[in-house]
Amino acid sequence: MANAASGMAVHDDCKLKFLELKAKRTYRFIVFKIEEKQKQVVVEKLGEPSQSYDDFTASLPADECRYAVYDFDFVTAENCQKSRIFFIAWSPDTSRVRSKMIYASSKDRFKRELDGIQVELQATDPTEMGLDVIRSRAN
Amino acid sequence: MPELAETYACVPSTERGRGILISGDPKSNKVLYTNGRSVIILDLNNPLNVSVYGEHAYPATVARFSPNGEWVASADVSGTVRIWGAYNDHVLKKEFKVLSGRIDDLQWSPDGMRIVACGDGKGKSLVRAFMWDSGTNVGEFDGHSRRVLSCAFKPTRPFRIVTCGEDFLVNFYEGPPFKFKQSHRDHANFVNCVRYSPDGSKFISVSSDKKGIIFDGKTAEKIGELSSEDPHKGSIYAASWSPEGKQVLTVSADKTAKVWDISEDGSGKLKKTLTCSGSGGVDDMLVGCRWQNDHLVTVSLGGTISIFSASNLEKSPLQLSGHMKNITSLAVLKSDPKCVLSSSYDGLIVKWVQGLGYSGKLQRKENSQIKCFAAAEEEIVTSGFDNKIWRISLHGDQCGDGDSVDIGSQPKDLSLALLSPELALVTTDSGVVMLRCTKVVSTINLGFAVTASVVAPDGSEAIVGGQDGKLHVFCIVGDSLKEEAVLEKHRGAITVIRYSPDFSMFASGDANREAIVWDRVSREVKLKNMLYHTARINCLAWSPNNSMVATGSLDTCVIIYEVDKPASSRMTIKGAHLGGVYALAFTDEHSVVSSGEDACVRVWKLTPQ
Numbered sequence: 001m002a003n004a005a006s007g008m009a010v011h012d013d014c015k016l017k018f019l020e021l022k023a024k025r026t027y028r029f030i031v032f033k034i035e036e037k038q039k040q041v042v043v044e045k046l047g048e049p050s051q052s053y054d055d056f057t058a059s060l061p062a063d064e065c066r067y068a069v070y071d072f073d074f075v076t077a078e079n080c081q082k083s084r085i086f087f088i089a090w091s092p093d094t095s096r097v098r099s100k101m102i103y104a105s106s107k108d109r110f111k112r113e114l115d116g117i118q119v120e121l122q123a124t125d126p127t128e129m130g131l132d133v134i135r136s137r138a139n
Numbered sequence: 140m141p142e143l144a145e146t147y148a149c150v151p152s153t154e155r156g157r158g159i160l161i162s163g164d165p166k167s168n169k170v171l172y173t174n175g176r177s178v179i180i181l182d183l184n185n186p187l188n189v190s191v192y193g194e195h196a197y198p199a200t201v202a203r204f205s206p207n208g209e210w211v212a213s214a215d216v217s218g219t220v221r222i223w224g225a226y227n228d229h230v231l232k233k234e235f236k237v238l239s240g241r242i243d244d245l246q247w248s249p250d251g252m253r254i255v256a257c258g259d260g261k262g263k264s265l266v267r268a269f270m271w272d273s274g275t276n277v278g279e280f281d282g283h284s285r286r287v288l289s290c291a292f293k294p295t296r297p298f299r300i301v302t303c304g305e306d307f308l309v310n311f312y313e314g315p316p317f318k319f320k321q322s323h324r325d326h327a328n329f330v331n332c333v334r335y336s337p338d339g340s341k342f343i344s345v346s347s348d349k350k351g352i353i354f355d356g357k358t359a360e361k362i363g364e365l366s367s368e369d370p371h372k373g374s375i376y377a378a379s380w381s382p383e384g385k386q387v388l389t390v391s392a393d394k395t396a397k398v399w400d401i402s403e404d405g406s407g408k409l410k411k412t413l414t415c416s417g418s419g420g421v422d423d424m425l426v427g428c429r430w431q432n433d434h435l436v437t438v439s440l441g442g443t444i445s446i447f448s449a450s451n452l453e454k455s456p457l458q459l460s461g462h463m464k465n466i467t468s469l470a471v472l473k474s475d476p477k478c479v480l481s482s483s484y485d486g487l488i489v490k491w492v493q494g495l496g497y498s499g500k501l502q503r504k505e506n507s508q509i510k511c512f513a514a515a516e517e518e519i520v521t522s523g524f525d526n527k528i529w530r531i532s533l534h535g536d537q538c539g540d541g542d543s544v545d546i547g548s549q550p551k552d553l554s555l556a557l558l559s560p561e562l563a564l565v566t567t568d569s570g571v572v573m574l575r576c577t578k579v580v581s582t583i584n585l586g587f588a589v590t591a592s593v594v595a596p597d598g599s600e601a602i603v604g605g606q607d608g609k610l611h612v613f614c615i616v617g618d619s620l621k622e623e624a625v626l627e628k629h630r631g632a633i634t635v636i637r638y639s640p641d642f643s644m645f646a647s648g649d650a651n652r653e654a655i656v657w658d659r660v661s662r663e664v665k666l667k668n669m670l671y672h673t674a675r676i677n678c679l680a681w682s683p684n685n686s687m688v689a690t691g692s693l694d695t696c697v698i699i700y701e702v703d704k705p706a707s708s709r710m711t712i713k714g715a716h717l718g719g720v721y722a723l724a725f726t727d728e729h730s731v732v733s734s735g736e737d738a739c740v741r742v743w744k745l746t747p748q
Contacts, residue, residue, distance in 0.1 A: 125668070126670070127706075131707065
């Protein structure tokens with residue numbers, strides 16, 4: 001059913017937690033990991049609404065790939081409070097090639113499962129997902 | 140945010156055997172010239188007030204203000220003319236591909252509606268005149284068979300265009316629409332420049348046959364010549380009329396500029412010969428001139444701009460100079476932090492003083508090309524492409540005698556132990572050479588391809604970086620190196636390593652755009668993720684109080700990080716130097732000096748956040 005080319009299976013928990021983030025705003029961020037042995041995408045970490053963007057960047061490993069969803073709150077030029085849901089494909093240059101390939105080929109299928117992502121971003125090092133980049137993509 | 144405080148401009152790029160054309164603003168005292176891909180607008184009253192336009196994709200050749208002073212038309216070697224606003228942001232109005240080869244001269248018509256451009260067009264289109272806003276042709280220009288070096292538009296009606304070129308001809312066209320009328324073959328060599336007097340009654344053509352001929356402005360009849368008593372002894376490269384139209388300034392390869400009185404009947408009598416003091420070599424040949432209101436500006440082959448006063452020809456001129464080529468290193472003298480020394484690869488070292496600008500060239504006895512250079516208290520050490528290292532003592536502005544030593548292979552990087560400057564470490568392709576004064580004390584083959592190195596201020600330690608991105612820390616024991624540690628974090632060849640002034644940290648930059656700050660004692664990473672550049676890092680500098688690191692890169696940006704804050708809170712200077720930033724230095728806590736491929740030196744002031 002699941003193989004590296006057509007995408008890993010998605011554990012039901014991922015979709016449930018994502019819907020909770022979207023509707024009830026119970027989490028600030030969710031980090032997903034691909035478990036190769038079980039051949040599926042599972043939830044690795046959940047972030048409290050009180051946590052900040054820096055806590056989120058700290059929870060991503062520096063040399064392994066991950067998928068992440070972050071709920072970004074900001075104030076627009078007209079003084080409106082808005083929020084955007086970001087999907088970040090974290091694929092650092094220092095990670096192993098096999099890891100990058102598996103995450104890249106499974107990304108499309110995974111994204112289709114998460115309905116409601118507003119902005120997608122791929123980051124290959126911490127500078128590509130800096131707060132200024134997020135802010136500029138939010139508009 | 141960093142702000143530009145001062146720019147020390149480059150000088151016009153010159154070529155031996157050809158004149159250059161500089162032009163000026165009819166309203167203010169600004170002159171325009173080109174260097175590389177930039178067009179520089181220099182204010183003669185205040186040489187520190189410089190504006191640079193860097194939008195050409197090819198080396199720019201000539202630029203002119205429009206008669207109303209609002210627009211500038213500039214041309215480059217690909218045959219493209221760009222018309223842009225003279226003030227503020229230099230917004231582009233129009234761009235036209237005018238000729239198929241390089242454009243040598245460009246003139247506006249006096250009403251600002253038409254532009255004539257001439258140059259080298261592979262036989263077919265050597266001259267073209269077009270409307271400034273639509274680009275439609277306004278004439279047929281045949282009659283030249285070789286490169287057309289200069290053109291002029293008659294400043295009063297009826298409109299005429301004169302062109303001159305390498306085929307020794309001076310051609311006269313009537314119009315609009317412009318058509319060939321007459322041709323003159325009075326010169327015996329390339330005709331370098333042709334210019335109309337401001338009232339349109341005469342025009343003068345000057346040539347490499349050392350003569351200048353004056354023609355009637357309307358009929359193109361030859362009416363006179365510049366007098367042959369005390370003429371120029373070399374090719375005359377350029378001419379410029381005075382604003383009243385009674386005098387002409389000519390410059391020549393015989394290193395003098397002459398002012399001639401032109402009488403009504405068209406003959407020219409020599410009024411004064413102006414010479415500039417110089418070393419007397421080829422660099423003093425004068426290649427460009429411009430009579431701008433009260434100022435007579437002449438440019439020499441070496442790039443020195445001399446400004447004479449027209450009302451007082453006896454006064455010695457104000458001389459400005461700068462770099463013509465890529466500035467590869469900068470050094471700030473500890474004894475005088477306002478003074479900056481910059482060196483370019485062609486061997487020129489220039490001294491700049493903050494607040495004043497150009498302060499002088501360092502005359503060295505040997506003018507070889509410089510690859511890297513370092514300055515300590517009283518001496519400068521330079522390494523060249525000829526495998527030699529020179530130590531030259533520095534007394535104020537003069538260079539004393541220097542001693543040289545040949546190190547056997549080409550030096551790649553040079554570093555001085557600041558507290559005991561006799562020790563210098565030079566890296567070559569495969570190893571390092573240690574020098575005490577000018578003696579090679581040891582040549583150590585390290586076995587890996589070496590790219591950058593630095594020696595500690597007290598001479599006890601050295602760090603060598605390799606092509607593979609590894610940093611090797613060595614302890615200097617007597618005259619040999621003992622390897623202490625190998626640090627692996629970089630993912631590209633190391634390009635620069637620098638110790639902090641208090642010796643507690645060091646920072647390294649690599650070709651993969653990353654910079655890392657390390658703690659020296661523990662050799663642990665102190666600040667990482669400094670990955671904000673988009674091309675290789677060329678240079679790195681520490682602030683005197685060890686709190687900031689600045690990195691300059693080929694992507695033309697300078698980024699300043701604070702060591703105590705995370706890398707993401709950085710200050711970026713975008714577009715600091717067209718073509719890449721090659722050298723950086725801090726002069727005090729809040730000022731950074733940078734230099735790069737565009738041959739300019741810029742001083743930036745950092746306002747604390």
